[in-house]
Amino acid sequence: MQVEGTILRGRAFDPVEGRIVVEDGEIAAVEESDVESDAIVCPAFVNAHTHIGDSIAKEAGAGLSLDELVAPPDGLKHRLLRAASDAEKVAAMRRSLRFMERSGTAATVEFREGGVDGVRAVRAALDGLDVAAVVLGRETVAAMHEADGFGASGARDADFTDERAATREAGKPFGIHAGERDPTDLDPALDLDPTFLVHVVHPEPHHLDRIEHAGVPVVVCPRSNLVTGVGTPPVADLLDRTTVALGTDNVMLNSPSMFREMAFAAKVGTVDARDVLRMATVNGAELVGLDCGLIEPGRPAKLLVLDGDSDNLAGARDPVRAVVRRAGVDDVDRVVL
Structure with a gap:
């Protein structure tokens, strides 16, 4: 060909x-x-951060705060996920994955709620599609073993020391949300020696120093951060310090369109187009060991x-x-x- x-x-x-x-x-x-x-x-493209289980509740929760929307265990998304049947969740995720495939996404890095059952559900949704997923299980070590790694909600929500140790022993990636609402959970997240951080909207100078010194990549999701009212990440500052990848975050809040995410990051973050295209492709791939x-x-x-x-x-x-x-x-x- x-x-x-x-x-x-x-x-x-x-x-x-x-x-x-x-x-x-x-x-x-x-x-x-x-x-x-x-x-x-x-x-x-490689979409470096998604929550596609939220596909059952697109545009739900208008006007709610970030914690009201997504904080475990009883944020709106978690209540809606518990109320939905497995078949509903698989069908909704499959539709989002089909859209991603049709719009040029080769792979996604999926933070998958629901423990072992959640991991199995997204595998079912992927069946027969050409788009790939690196699935990071959440909530339990068993989910990590079923998945390709572990995706932690954030150091403010729980102590993930045991999960980090188990993930390291398994030789799998460990990603964690940090610095989304404020800077207070960045140091505890960095103390876990994560494979990568997600969001980092509010880093202070010493956080940037730590990120650079440890060589920790960061995934930014600027459209999501704007929608939830937490601000927008300092993409240019992060690019000066480390590898930055791009993700679309919760399907409840935004479509999983890398075109929209790139345009927003380039225009709001005043970032060079080549840097943004790297964020949307090879940087996300290398984050989780994909060869694309x-x-x-x-x-x-x-x-x-x-x-x-x-x-x-x-x-x-x-x-x-x-x-x-x-x-x-x-x-x-x-x-x-």
Whole structure:
């Protein structure tokens, strides 16, 4: 198979005209050549933080605070999840996963509520789809063993020392929410030596120093933070200190569209488009050990092909900025996973 167009190649996303040669699901070559195609070809996205169980309650809880919405064990989302049947949750998650696949997401890093049963439910929702998920179980060590790792709610909610030790022994990733409401839970979260932090809206200078010194990556979800009224993360400051990835967070609050998340991060965070595209692709992949997010020979062929001659994208002078700040689901020509 060959994919032609303007290819955003490598970690710098250098735009080159040519073709990608795919053999046995792998990028065999990236060839520069004159081609008759208006397509823009970029790596498929990695959504580095989701809660897709919330798909049963999209746009519920308007006007509620962050704690009222999502704090365990009795935030609105947790009550709604308990009230829903397994079949309802699987069907709703599957619809969100189908949307993610259709809109160019190759993989998601899913914080999965519901213990072992929750992990099994999302596996059922993924069955037959091409989008992949790194599932981080929550609430119990058993859920971590059933899943690909552990996703902690936050150090203010519980002492996760035992869960962290078990996850380390299992050789699996440990992610934790931190610094979302205020800075008070950042030090306890960092004390756990996590694989990565999520949110980090309110870091103080010494938190940034600790993050940099320990080399802890951060996943930011700026649309979610704005909706819940906690502010927006200092993306540029975080990028100066560590690897930053991008996630869409709760489906209850926002669609799992990486196009919308990228545009918001670039415009509100005043971040360079190439940095944002790395946040939405290779940075999220490397966070959890996935081999995707870049167009290079030897990589799996996880590609997003955009119609560069769509009414929205025609005339774009900078293809990277066009992908990050302007493109949307309607511009997707095809997704190669």
